[in-house]
Amino acid sequence: MLTLEQQQRSLLAIVRGHSFKAPSDPWLEEVQASSGLKMIHTIALWWQRFQIEWQCRYTSRLMKRLGCFESYLADHFSKHPAPPSIEELTAQFLASLEHHEDPLLRSVARLELTCIESKTAPANTTTIFWDRNPNQVMDALDRFAKLPEPEPKVRYILRMGADLPGGISCKRQVLRA
Amino acid sequence: MASAVLNPPQNAPRPALATTYEGVGLDLLERIVPLIDYLEIPPDSISRTQSGHTSLRPELLDQIDSVTSHVGVIVHGVGLSIGSFDRWNEPYIQLLDEFFSRFTPQWHSEHLGFTTVCGENLGTMLALPRTEAMLDLLCERIRRIQERYKVPFLMEHIIHLIPDAPADYSAAAFINEVASRTGCGLILDAYNLACDRHNFGFDIAAFLDELNLDPVREIHLAGGFQLDDIQLDIHSQPTAESTLDLALGILPRCPNLDVVTYELLKEAIPNLGHDGICAELTRIRKAITPC
Numbered sequence: 001m002l003t004l005e006q007q008q009r010s011l012l013a014i015v016r017g018h019s020f021k022a023p024s025d026p027w028l029e030e031v032q033a034s035s036g037l038k039m040i041h042t043i044a045l046w047w048q049r050f051q052i053e054w055q056c057r058y059t060s061r062l063m064k065r066l067g068c069f070e071s072y073l074a075d076h077f078s079k080h081p082a083p084p085s086i087e088e089l090t091a092q093f094l095a096s097l098e099h100h101e102d103p104l105l106r107s108v109a110r111l112e113l114t115c116i117e118s119k120t121a122p123a124n125t126t127t128i129f130w131d132r133n134p135n136q137v138m139d140a141l142d143r144f145a146k147l148p149e150p151e152p153k154v155r156y157i158l159r160m161g162a163d164l165p166g167g168i169s170c171k172r173q174v175l176r177a
Numbered sequence: 178m179a180s181a182v183l184n185p186p187q188n189a190p191r192p193a194l195a196t197t198y199e200g201v202g203l204d205l206l207e208r209i210v211p212l213i214d215y216l217e218i219p220p221d222s223i224s225r226t227q228s229g230h231t232s233l234r235p236e237l238l239d240q241i242d243s244v245t246s247h248v249g250v251i252v253h254g255v256g257l258s259i260g261s262f263d264r265w266n267e268p269y270i271q272l273l274d275e276f277f278s279r280f281t282p283q284w285h286s287e288h289l290g291f292t293t294v295c296g297e298n299l300g301t302m303l304a305l306p307r308t309e310a311m312l313d314l315l316c317e318r319i320r321r322i323q324e325r326y327k328v329p330f331l332m333e334h335i336i337h338l339i340p341d342a343p344a345d346y347s348a349a350a351f352i353n354e355v356a357s358r359t360g361c362g363l364i365l366d367a368y369n370l371a372c373d374r375h376n377f378g379f380d381i382a383a384f385l386d387e388l389n390l391d392p393v394r395e396i397h398l399a400g401g402f403q404l405d406d407i408q409l410d411i412h413s414q415p416t417a418e419s420t421l422d423l424a425l426g427i428l429p430r431c432p433n434l435d436v437v438t439y440e441l442l443k444e445a446i447p448n449l450g451h452d453g454i455c456a457e458l459t460r461i462r463k464a465i466t467p468c
Contacts, residue, residue: 004262004310007342011303012294027342036338036376039407043338044300046404046411050444082300085226 002028015040016081048077048089055090055116058141059097059109065147066102091116103131104150107158108141114160118167125161134158134170189214192396192428194462195251195438196454197412199223200237201446206244208451212458215249215283216241217438220272221256231268233275241280251395251436252276252285253333253364259318260291260305270325277326283435284394286331286364289315289355304335306342307351312358319359331394332356333364336372336410337379349387356392365390365431366397367424368410368440371417375408385427393431396424398461399440413445415457421464428465437465 002010002025010028013020014037022028031037052073053060063069076096083089094116097109107130114126130137131150140147153175160168193214198206199222210216223237241250256269273285290302305311322330332355334348346354356363365388373379398421400414416424416439428434439461441449449457 001343004306004308004314007306008262008291008294011339012297012299015299015301015303016297027340030340034339035405035407036340039405039409040301040338042404043409043411047300054444082298085224085231087226 015044017041017078044082045074045077048082049073051086051089052093055086056094056109056112058138059094059105059112061141061144062105062108066105087116104137104147107131107134108137111138111158111160118160118162125159125163128158128160130156130158132156133172189249190466192434192437192465193249194458194465195395195436196458197253197438197440197442198241199443200234200240201443203240203243205446205451205454206240208455209458210244210247212455212462213248215251215436215438216244217251217253217440218276218282219253219255220276221254221269222443224272231272233272238276238279245280250280250282251438252282253438254285254287255302256292257287258290258292259287259322260289260311260315261293262314263295265318266293273326282328284329284331284362285326286333286362286395288333288335289352290335301338302335303339304337304341307344307346307348308342309345312346312351312354315355316358319355319361323359323361329362329394331362331364333366333397334369335366336369337377338407347387349384353387353389356389361392362394362433363392364395364397365393365427366399367420367427368397368399368401368412368416371420371423372401372408372410375403381423385430390427390431391433393434395436395438396427396431396434397438397440398424412440412442413448415449415453416461421461425464437461 002023006023010022011031014032060069063072076093080092083092091113094109094113097105100106107128110128111134132148134156136148139145155173155175157171157173158168195215195217196209196213198216198218218241220233223234224231225234254269256266258266288302289305291305292299292302305315319330319332334352352363355361370379370381374381398416399412400416400420401409401411402414403409424437439458441454446454
């Protein structure tokens, strides 16, 4: 019979999908074959999706429009163990989008991450580049309306920081050919 | 800060009615307070983590403070992980310390489960093996909790998603041992029982016949949904009629029952709506109030 430590370490590895050599034990074999184990994974992902939708409202809405929300979420949480706090969970998720191929998604995720970070610590000034008007983007996501199109040869420079008047500034810049 | 003494609400009916409040907004709080006797506060849900340190959100404590002249407070945690073989979750204890430095709840409670192993989060809560070794560990920790906080401590059984580990006790006998060895109170969760009955044919009648119902101070109600024919312990719906009927059958058998709590998650609020939540509280109040 397994010790309590062996039981719990084995369950952790099974539930979290860690590679490990399970002790030979009929109960652990039963756990691994159970439908409930699959359900635990489903529930965990469901919770994480709930938290991301709740805390990262704009990013999750945009990802749904791009059709990548569910697949990205499943892939992300299969690779990263869920941190204990919601703040860390959402910050980790938003930070993971820093190099996403979609420039608008990068910008929206960075904006939400900066907002979250600014609640917990006075951040240095953050600069976020946009290929279209960020006000119109956020308004469209807020109202589930059509997103504005990217503006050719234009970028918007959004700066956020405690030292800026009102904490935020945005400038439209025409790029040279 | 001196600890405020919160007396139970004057003239509270028995059983009294409580519901979960996770700090989602004063507008909801103002709607539900006239309908209930106690707020159930989950410390984990009103906390935030800054630079690795978890603490209660002061603005939410202020919200709770603003209604304590009208309702009592009970505390119900999910993050203690009292059954982890290595250690319980110390940050949760810090949250409790912080809460108790400002409020004195009627009681506080936790689940007979574990959520972390060696500090790593399972992402779910799993049931404890019903063994002598677990009883020793559990009872020693309950006694430490009881010494630390001078209000009653209640334990709640949880649902089972994976097969039970080899056991020395039946489900009811294990809980009886926990209660008799420590003097802790109990929460009976009618929805958890309904989930276990649906998911693996749990014999609720036999469980209740074997369980000593004297320590039961609180009964939980909730509603959830099914996924792949598994009833999930996710409090997102009004209480099913069958769950309410189950609870109503248990109520008269619990001589020391004080509170019935309708539990819901903040994530469910947009779907249920404030009107829906108020209607559910009114419905439960009517059902549990003796004619």
